Amino acid sequence: MDFLITNLISNDLKIIYLCIDEDDYAYSTKTRNMLSHSWKTSVHICALVKIPGVWDPFVKSYVEMLEFHGDQDGARKVLTNYAYDEKFPSNPNAHVYLYNFLKREKAPRAKLLSVLKILHELVPSHKLMLEFHKLLRKSEKEEHHKLGLVVLFRILDFAGCTKNITAWKYLAKYLRQILMENHLAWVQEEWNSRKNWWPIFHFSYFWAKSDWKEDRELACEKAFVAGILLGKGCRYFRYILKQDDQVLRKKIKQIKKSVKKYSVVSPGV
Incomplete structure (x- = not known):
């Protein structure tokens, strides 16, 4: 049933687009009839999405129709209610839909951050969290800069994100930046709750060999983070530094130099 109704709305919109194109953007009788039919369908969908529940396909199609008719305020209201009405069950997708809509509207950064902050609490590993980090950094x-670090650590807490090279690049770059700005306490706060399991989860000798074999760029980013958090004695860090790669030789030297300068571990370790 869900599939039939959402397809009906989508097909209606496609036909409308075709009619408009064929008549050089002039509304033909066929187009007007189709608009009327689509609008009647939307009335039923409007009533449905007001009932507490998870109505993702209906909400997406209804908002698409409202935007097609130029009713931005109506679309925004539907998405806002769907995301924030306490009578509805918690639903990460509701916040994704609202964020994407606000982004299309070029909403202020504060609004975008408020939506993504809730999504972060619901799904810390969501793909939009990298975008959230970038917004926080700007x-x-x-407090937003500190949260930006939290977001990256929480992404990499999840097994499905261990190979996410973008997340590792962001973390490597951000660690260097915040340590240069003397925010050692921020790093220690995040690392203290992970120091007993991240070394095996991310930085074992096994992962060093595996990562170097599969993705050397990823291995270099992880080696930098490992060196910063665990010091030059970390097996992952030592393994990568011993590798000989003409393309990455300069990068590996830079990693060694940066770790020596910024590692949160005392020099003797």
């Missing part, structure tokens, strides 16, 4: 608030 903020002028120090």
Whole structure:
């Protein structure tokens, strides 16, 4: 039933687009009839999505129709209610839909951050969290800069994200930046809750060999993070530094130099 109704709305919109194209953007009788039919369908969908529940396909199609008719305010209201109405069950997709809509509208950064902050609490490993990190990094608030670090660590807590090279690149770059800005306490706060399991989860000798074989760029990013968090004695860090690669030789030297300068571990370790 869900599939039939959402397909009906989508097909209606496609036909409308075709009619408009064929008549040089002039509304033909066929187009007007189709618009009327689509709008009647939307009335039923409107009533449905007001009932507490998970109505993802209906909400997406209804919002698409509202946007097609130029009713941005109506679309925003539907998505806002779907995301924030306490009578509805918690639903990460509701916040994704609202965020994407606000992004299309070029909404202020503060609004985008507020939506992604809730999504972060619901699904810390969601693919939009990398975008959340970038927005936090651009903020002028120090609390947002700190949260930006939390977001990256939480992404990499999940097994499905261990090979996410973008997340590792962001973490490597951000660790260097915040340590240069003397925010050692931020790093220690995040690392203290992970120091007993991240070394095996991410930085074992096995993973060093595996990562170097599969993706050397990923291995280099992880080696830098490993060196920063565990010091030059980390087996992952030592293994990568011993590898000989003409393309990455300069990068590996830079990693060694940066770890020596910024590692949170005392030099003797």
